[in-house]
Amino acid sequence: xxxxxxxxxxxxxxxxxxxxxxxxxxxxxxxxxxxxxxxxxxxxxxxxxxxxxxxxxxxxxxxxxxxxxxxxxxxxxxxxxxxxxxxxxxxxxxxxxxxxxxxxxxxxxxxxxxxxxxxxxxxxxxxxxxxxxxxxxxxxxxxxxxxxxxxxxxxxxxxxxxxxxxxxxxxxxxxxxxxxxxxxxxxxxxxxxxxxxxxxx
Amino acid sequence: xxxxxxxxxxxxxxxxxxxxxxxxxxxxxxxxxxxxxxxxxxxxxxxxxxxxxxxxxxxxxxxxxxxxxxxxxxxxxxxxxxxxxxxx
Numbered sequence: 001x002x003x004x005x006x007x008x009x010x011x012x013x014x015x016x017x018x019x020x021x022x023x024x025x026x027x028x029x030x031x032x033x034x035x036x037x038x039x040x041x042x043x044x045x046x047x048x049x050x051x052x053x054x055x056x057x058x059x060x061x062x063x064x065x066x067x068x069x070x071x072x073x074x075x076x077x078x079x080x081x082x083x084x085x086x087x088x089x090x091x092x093x094x095x096x097x098x099x100x101x102x103x104x105x106x107x108x109x110x111x112x113x114x115x116x117x118x119x120x121x122x123x124x125x126x127x128x129x130x131x132x133x134x135x136x137x138x139x140x141x142x143x144x145x146x147x148x149x150x151x152x153x154x155x156x157x158x159x160x161x162x163x164x165x166x167x168x169x170x171x172x173x174x175x176x177x178x179x180x181x182x183x184x185x186x187x188x189x190x191x192x193x194x195x196x197x198x199x200x201x
Numbered sequence: 202x203x204x205x206x207x208x209x210x211x212x213x214x215x216x217x218x219x220x221x222x223x224x225x226x227x228x229x230x231x232x233x234x235x236x237x238x239x240x241x242x243x244x245x246x247x248x249x250x251x252x253x254x255x256x257x258x259x260x261x262x263x264x265x266x267x268x269x270x271x272x273x274x275x276x277x278x279x280x281x282x283x284x285x286x287x288x289x
Contacts, residue, residue, distance in 0.1 A: 062209040062264070077264040078209060134214045149263045151216055156262050 039106035221257030
């Protein structure tokens with residue numbers, strides 16, 4: 001039997017540290033489960049079925065998230081959400097959701113391999129993002145629990161305000177990830193931001 | 202720069218949007234029943250109004266929904282925006 005192909009995260013060559021520091025200011029959160037979920041927001045039964053499976057209500061207010069337990073549900077559109085969860089749940093979560101939604105007009109797609117999450121944290125976060133993003137991300141306007149799909153340095157990105165450290169999760173497509181990572185390091189250079197490498201970790 | 206009010210996401214920079222041309226152009230129910238002239242009229246002919254203009258936009262880099270904007274083509278003032286079925 002051939003040996004399994006080792007999995008690689010989109011930023012695996014930039015973030016070479018074996019175990020990135022949990023409080024790092026700029027880290028990739030690799031290998032999370034990303035599911036794209038679509039269903040009609042008026043279908044109360046389907047919403048309840050999803051709630052049952054993931055443990056949180058899907059956010060119906062535009063540009064907000066609901067977090068709790070293992071799954072974070074992020075609003076992408078009036079009938080579209082991104083579910084983020086720990087990687088080992090991928091297959092099980094997809095199967096559970098598909099079972100729960102079998103009799104509804106809905107779709108669940110595993111897009112984990114297509115995108116990744118970069119976490120940016122610390123006092124310089126807003127300054128770093130402001131160089132490439134037109135949105136006002138100040139906590140009075142964009143509090144923890146808010147999210148927005150927008151352009152970050154001209155790349156499509158989903159910004160999620162996680163807490164008031166401030167901490168932001170930046171969800172980008174796999175193919176954009178090295179560019180966005182390089183841009184973030186460049187934008188954060190004066191603050192000493194860089195991804196953890198095996199030399200520095 | 203235009204600040205376009207997406208009905209879902211609120212005002213965003215025009216970089217995030219794709220323009221979709223004049224609104225209120227329903228596809229003919231039976232294209233095969235049309236003459237070539239009528240079909241060409243549907244495909245290509247637009248009013249290109251001066252002044253108030255209802256047009257389609259897509260929030261491409263955001264929620265990816267199409268919606269309708271009413272804009273003054275002379276001043277670029279945005280007069281309203283709404284979803285399909287709602288009134289802008």
